[in-house]
Amino acid sequence: MIQGDSVTETHQGILKLRVSSLIALLFVAAAASAGCSEKMGSAFAPSAVEGVVGGGQLQFHDADTTSTATQGIASGGKKARWDALPESEKAARKARMAQRKARWDALPESEKAARKARMAQRKSRWDALSESEKATKRAARKQRKARWDALSESEKAAKRAERKTRVRIAK
Incomplete structure (x- = not known):
């Protein structure tokens, strides 16, 4: 078959x-x-x-x-x-999910495998942390989210644009 x-x-x-x-x-x-x-x-x-x-x-x-x-x-x-959520927000989120899925489906198998390997590596690093280290990271993540939520929409748009132009350095 x-x-x-x-x-x-x-x-x-x-x-x-x-x-x-x-x-x-x-x-x-x-x-x-x-x-x-x-x-x-x-x-x-x-x-x-x-x-x-x-x-x-x-x-x-x-x-x-x-x-x-x-x-x-x-x-x-x-x-x-x-x-x-209102129906308009649900529709917008579904459209974004469909876009992400289309981008994923368009990737070659080698790239998909590489990304899955990186995700597995991140998970293993997370699993290796102690509970106190995880709690510290969760608290830091909550603080970052609070700072992000406090930004105006124009500030968020500027940061998103900046993020797209940044060069990512591999760990």
Whole structure:
């Protein structure tokens, strides 16, 4: 069924479904083996696992919220925030998402692989940090966001334009 490098859309869909199911199972297994629970003070601790694949649910508890993640369904506050948006904003966001997807799809496979490798590298660096280092970085991110939110639209536009002209230096 697979000839050379071409894979039909049906096969790609099946592969994506299998990979997402595997990732969900690995997440549950990792959470269970790590012994995550509310008692340990984990920021997102699973409290109930009833078979993630096939519509099972996993509950996460944060200091302020509890949300339920069901495979294929948006969870907790995200869905509420999305539902609260006006239709014009939803349409604009969907258009931007479609543009990003089109740019991604247009990339050659080698570039996609390189970007995925960089993302995996960033994730491994994050995972290697201690909880206090992560908390420090989260606090700094909140401060940056607060400064950004305090800017006027013209200042934001100027910063975006500046960002596009900057040369990125690899770490």
